[in-house]
Amino acid sequence: MPIGLDSFADIITHNFYYVDKTDMIRELLENWGKVNLFTRPRRFGKSLNMSMLRSFFEIGTDKHLFDGLAISKETKLCEEYMGQYPVISLTLKDVSGKDFQTAVSGLWAVVSMEANRLNMIYDLQNSNKLDDVDKSLLTGMRTKTGDLAGSLNVLSYLLKKHCGKNCIVLIDEYDVPLQKAEAGNYYRDMVGLISAFFSSGMKSNDNIFFAVVTGCLKITKESIFTGFNNPKIHTLVDEQYDEWFGFTDSEVREMLTLYDRSDFYNITKEWYDGYLFGNVKVYCPWDVINWCEQLVKTTDRVPRNFWENTSGNDMILRFAQMADSDTRDEIGILIDGGVIKKSIRFDITYDELDDNIENLWSVLFSTGYLTQRGREADGRYALAIPNREVTDIFKKKIKKAEARVHYGSEICREEIRAGDWCPGGSETDRTPEI
Numbered sequence: 001m002p003i004g005l006d007s008f009a010d011i012i013t014h015n016f017y018y019v020d021k022t023d024m025i026r027e028l029l030e031n032w033g034k035v036n037l038f039t040r041p042r043r044f045g046k047s048l049n050m051s052m053l054r055s056f057f058e059i060g061t062d063k064h065l066f067d068g069l070a071i072s073k074e075t076k077l078c079e080e081y082m083g084q085y086p087v088i089s090l091t092l093k094d095v096s097g098k099d100f101q102t103a104v105s106g107l108w109a110v111v112s113m114e115a116n117r118l119n120m121i122y123d124l125q126n127s128n129k130l131d132d133v134d135k136s137l138l139t140g141m142r143t144k145t146g147d148l149a150g151s152l153n154v155l156s157y158l159l160k161k162h163c164g165k166n167c168i169v170l171i172d173e174y175d176v177p178l179q180k181a182e183a184g185n186y187y188r189d190m191v192g193l194i195s196a197f198f199s200s201g202m203k204s205n206d207n208i209f210f211a212v213v214t215g216c217l218k219i220t221k222e223s224i225f226t227g228f229n230n231p232k233i234h235t236l237v238d239e240q241y242d243e244w245f246g247f248t249d250s251e252v253r254e255m256l257t258l259y260d261r262s263d264f265y266n267i268t269k270e271w272y273d274g275y276l277f278g279n280v281k282v283y284c285p286w287d288v289i290n291w292c293e294q295l296v297k298t299t300d301r302v303p304r305n306f307w308e309n310t311s312g313n314d315m316i317l318r319f320a321q322m323a324d325s326d327t328r329d330e331i332g333i334l335i336d337g338g339v340i341k342k343s344i345r346f347d348i349t350y351d352e353l354d355d356n357i358e359n360l361w362s363v364l365f366s367t368g369y370l371t372q373r374g375r376e377a378d379g380r381y382a383l384a385i386p387n388r389e390v391t392d393i394f395k396k397k398i399k400k401a402e403a404r405v406h407y408g409s410e411i412c413r414e415e416i417r418a419g420d421w422c423p424g425g426s427e428t429d430r431t432p433e434i
Helices: 008-013 023-030 046-057 075-081 100-122 132-142 151-163 176-184 187-202 249-258 262-272 285-297 314-322 325-335 357-366 388-406 410-417
Strands: 035-039 087-091 167-172 208-215 232-234 275-277 280-283 340-342 371-375 381-384
Touching: 008 046, 023 046, 023 075, 046 087, 046 167, 046 208, 087 100, 087 151, 100 132, 100 151, 100 176, 100 187, 132 151, 151 167, 151 187, 176 187, 187 208, 249 262, 249 280, 249 285, 262 280, 262 285, 262 388, 275 371, 280 285, 314 357, 325 340, 325 388, 340 357, 357 381
Parallel strands: 035 208, 035 232, 087 167, 167 208
Antiparallel strands: 275 280, 340 381, 371 381
């Protein structure tokens, strides 16, 4: 199982299990858009799909990587597009810091690394198609001394001039720097930088063929997308591309059958299924591959909460601490397996999260803590907790939030952080010492 791997080439080359999502390439080309944004929760295959796109389109790719996969049946499309484009591939997942300057250094590190990778592939520094001014621009990107906000534009310009073809831009986890900036109190500065970075690289940029951007949230157009020319945005509720992120029921059945673990289908479904993307019901891929690994390699047959350990899950704690009595009643309905009806905002800024509780409902939905069970005539969505795993996360975090409300002493807070206690009864149930 490809646990911890998000390189398509490595997974195929080393014969890891791969759930075939390559037909997404055909759909992208048939529904071409200059800029395509996909918003999905973490651990639903965004990074692997971006790696797959790079492996397909990039000049010099190993075309045999796609032998036997769905896209290989599209012979004409493969002849026209496979291995035909220079590709700029960036992931912003590690662009963070305690202050703005540290985050800027993180973004520079990402840009510089990609500039050096592209130079290694195409030997741009010695290209007879680039003049001295062009090469000085490249040096600025490689040595972190150029114009960071304009770097995406510069790289695309250099690649087109050298290769004679427009490039493809792939940006994974675009909203992570904004999330980290909100926590670090430098959100406005980061919004300005990311907006300029995207604007110069994708607004009226004649050097790119198309761009694909992924993240958890669709940040408001006024905040960051002013630099995009009418991007095609695909959220959790859109039917287009609904099956390309996450594992479908048939894909999970096939995996369990291959490993001779079909008897565990029902418990797998109970714990890790339950999401609805567009019109397709999907499982969390991270959970399924870890669960299958556990079933095959150990004798432990008790499902685990794999998704919880991939982040701090602070959003639920933040939400619970803002909850009034009505909201707490709604949380109880959700934990008991019921649904609540809410209006969902698909464009939001991180600095708006605490403005009102309705914003946090929207974020919980977009980040995978809640899913939909249908849409009402008035536009509201019927929201539910997707499965046993996320229900377990809710229970743990809600209890911690309750503990912080009822018991304010430092001793209690340390106990909570250590995970040794969750309140269940009244305050009088506690010992006098606590």
